[in-house]
Amino acid sequence: MADTGEDRGASGTGEAFELPSLEEVQHWTGVIGQAQQMLMEHMAEAMAQAPAELPLPTMPAPVFPDPEKLADQQSELMKASLGLFGQLMEEGAGKEAARDRRFKAAQWRETPLFGVIADAYLLLCDAWLKGVDALEGLPPKQREQLKFATRVVADAMSPANFALTNPQVLERIFETRGENLLRGLEHMLADIGKGKLTHSDTDAFELGRNIAATPGKVIHETPLYQLIHYSPVTEKVVEVPLLIFPPWINRFYILDLNPKNSFIRWAVAQGFSVFVVSWKSADESMADVTMDDYVVRGQVDAIDTVRALLGVDHVHTVGYCVAGTALAMTLAYLAAKGEADKVRSATFFTAQVDFSEAGELNLFVDDEQLKLIDALTQGSGVLDGRFMAATFNLLRGRDLIWHYVVQNYLLGEDYPAFDLLHWNGDVTNLPAKWHRAYLENLYRDNLLVRPGALSIDGVPIDLRRIKTPAYVQAGREDHIAPSRSVWKITGHLAGPLRFVLAGSGHIAGVVNPPEAGKYQYWTCEAPAETLEAFEAAASETKGSWWPDWQAWTRALAPTEVAAEGARRPGEGSLPAIEDAPGRYVRTP
Incomplete structure (x- = not known):
């Protein structure tokens, strides 16, 4: 219903609640049902082909940090957090996050709430890394391993990676009426089946024709x-x-x-x-x-x-x-x-x-x-190239993992025809x-x-x-x-x-x-x-x-x-x- 200014709720600040039409209910029920069917079919196939369980590396034992240093960090975090609430009433919400490529799109600042979410996330990431620095008794290599693991987790937890906290994804959902999520789910299930992340259009290049084609x-x-x-x-x-x-x-x-x-x-x-x-x-x-x-x-x-x-x-x-x-x-x-x-x-x-x-x-x-490599190669004497690909992708998780999760899984976009990314996905096995x-x-x-x-x-x-x-x-x-x-x-x-x-x-x-x-x-x-x-x-x-x-x-x-x-x-x-x-x- 068009907003004529006469149909207002009791508060006078928003539109009256309107029940969705039967057609809308049928549409979104169909989207959810189709997604469930795709997931069930994939799970059934995966269970039939499930490999033996692999051992996982152990995590370092917890070490208590310096209480004074931790208290200082918590105080700094609380002060910065209080400042974020003030941004809700300001146009500047999200300006800090705009320096990060993940939050550059205008949608992150058009609605202040999303700008604050992005700023809060970056603030917490900084606090997590400082918390690693505060840990006592860690050998240098173990500290760097913990920092790396913290960055990996932090990258995974970015609000850009989740549909409900990414304003671009929400906008796309309403534009396509959920079709982007179905396309993205199709992409994701295909990648799970292949055991690796897809970065480019796999049909765009042919060896000897338009790539690796020097006579x-x-x-x-x-x-x-x-x-x-x-x-x-x-x-x-x-x-x-x-x-x-x-x-x-x-x-x-x-x-x-x-x-x-x-x-x-x-x-x-x-x-x-x-x-x-x-x-x-x-x-x-x-x-x-x-x-x-x-x-x-x-x-x-x-x-x-x-x-x-x-x-x-x-x-x-x-x-x-x-x-x-x-x-x-x-x-x-x-x-x-x-x-x-x-x-x-x-x-x-x-x-x-x-x-x-x-x-x-x-x-x-x-x-x-x-030990993990030994387990992965037991019997064949060959290391699957997908393991190395995943390792290299982790080194640049924002660019080589989560960017594609957002673009191809959440936004449902088609893969680009990019020769370098095609090569990157053409993995080799190792002795x-x-x-x-x-x-x-x-x-x-x-x-x-x-x-x-x-x-x-x-x-x-x-x-x-x-x-x-x-x-x-x-x-x-x-x-x-x-x-x-x-x-x-x-x-x-x-x-x-x-x-x-x-x-x-x-x-x-x-x-x-x-x-x-x-x-x-x-x-x-x-x-x-x-x-x-x-x-x-x-x-x-x-x-x-x-x-x-x-x-x-x-x-x-x-x-x-x-x-x-x-x-x-x-x-x-x-x-x-x-x-x-x-x-x-x-x-x-």
């Missing part, structure tokens, strides 16, 4: 990897080929997304003969694979294969993340065997060798977590024996920086013997391989080294083509003992660091040769097996 051929294959050789597009190419090792924790095509941001396509266009390793997602046949295999039967084998194919003495190499850690082991292994000249240069993308300050991922490495040793030997015990503490195929390795020219790239906002941790590689290698600090994080800091004109990078020609000294003396350059890398790499070996014969995939001694991107990238 090339698979020319070599082992039980561990396929070697892709990309087709040249220039008449001449750099004589020393470029061999890229992506991390086997994810698919290789993070470096070959769409043509506009593909590092592989860009490197080919710059005149490099480009080879890329596509690792096989682990299955039970790989249960006994260790770092020895990834180094010797992976990286060294690929280096020797490319050298033999092109008849060259050495190759340029790139190692991304964990493959960069393995590349450091490869260089140390080759140095120990007197074969260091097989590699002309080594480029490290956000790679760590010294794990003493490895960031929040270190919080996941303790005896309880290792359990390798993964456990990696966490224990590197993250927990930091053995790689202790000369001779680790051996590869029986050969003790020492990073100090590496004299190969190195280009080290770190991301300033990297939460997986923090720049402070990546910097430490500069103190362990003995050869000439160029360190570049790129804007953004673990992915965008690397995948940043010059044409995009985004971010910046910092370089420093003078020696620096610490990252802080580097940053203080560094000069900033706008845009991508890729051209800087190209100039550095070409200067080491500027000779070019004709792009013919073995420089073309399949035309040398190794015939083409199949078109890029190959079979292994499609292996679940």
Whole structure:
């Protein structure tokens, strides 16, 4: 009924209560019934396929805080809380929360109550974290674990994540008459069935067509990897080929997304003969694979294969993340065997060798977590890639979990067609024996920086013997391989080294083509003992660091040769097996 000003309630301040029509009752009853049916069908299917119960890690024992410090915190919280009630009568309610991306929408301030809810939530989050600081007797690592867990819980409890406390969701419910909740429930149940969160439209991309589509051929294959050789597009190419090792924790095509941001396509266009390793997602046949295999039967084998194919003495190499850690082991292994000249240069993308300050991922490495991994991999010897995906998502829960809960579950929006998010959801499985040793030997015990503490195929390795020219790239906002941790590689290698600090994080800091004109990078020609000294003396350059890398790499070996014969995939001694991107990238 329209409000004419004559139909008012007894107080004169609101509209008279009006019973919903039969049509409205039928509609909302139907929505509720449909939701119940969907939940019941999903629960029945889930119960039929329920896995064995997994052990959960224990929580730290409670420790009583300093009473005086706790009293001070409670007093501060009470004062701030009283101030929130005053905001109910002011237009400023929610202004503080507006600085947080979760509460930027105008709806949070149009109704003061929601602004106060958001402000109160942020106030409580601050109080919770201060409460952790007040706990006595906690070892530093356990305190950081508790802080991380507190942030995880706090993110989960955001009023933006619940329909009744999110004004945008309430608005959408009335706009769509509840259809958004049914679409969101459908999305949620589909994700529960898959065992992972969906971030993008799964039907928007096809490997080899509009993602991982740089032309090339698979020319070599082992039980561990396929070697892709990309087709040249220039008449001449750099004589020393470029061999890229992506991390086997994810698919290789993070470096070959769409043509506009593909590092592989860009490197080919710059005149490099480009080879890329596509690792096989682990299955039970790989249960006994260790770092020895990834180094010797992976990286060294690929280096020797490319050298033999092109008849060259050495190759340029790139190692991304964990493959960069393995590349450091490869260089140390080759140095120990007197074969260091097989590699002309080594480029490290956000790679760590010294794990003493490895960031929040270190919080996941303790005896309880290792027991959990053992339980998850018992029988198969393979760690399901969804476990690692969930771990990485937790590191950025606001962006990679709760944002999608709101957008796709509560608002019922369709998934975007985003190549990076498509890649992020294309998980790979890991050999359990390798993964456990990696966490224990590197993250927990930091053995790689202790000369001779680790051996590869029986050969003790020492990073100090590496004299190969190195280009080290770190991301300033990297939460997986923090720049402070990546910097430490500069103190362990003995050869000439160029360190570049790129804007953004673990992915965008690397995948940043010059044409995009985004971010910046910092370089420093003078020696620096610490990252802080580097940053203080560094000069900033706008845009991508890729051209800087190209100039550095070409200067080491500027000779070019004709792009013919073995420089073309399949035309040398190794015939083409199949078109890029190959079979292994499609292996679940």
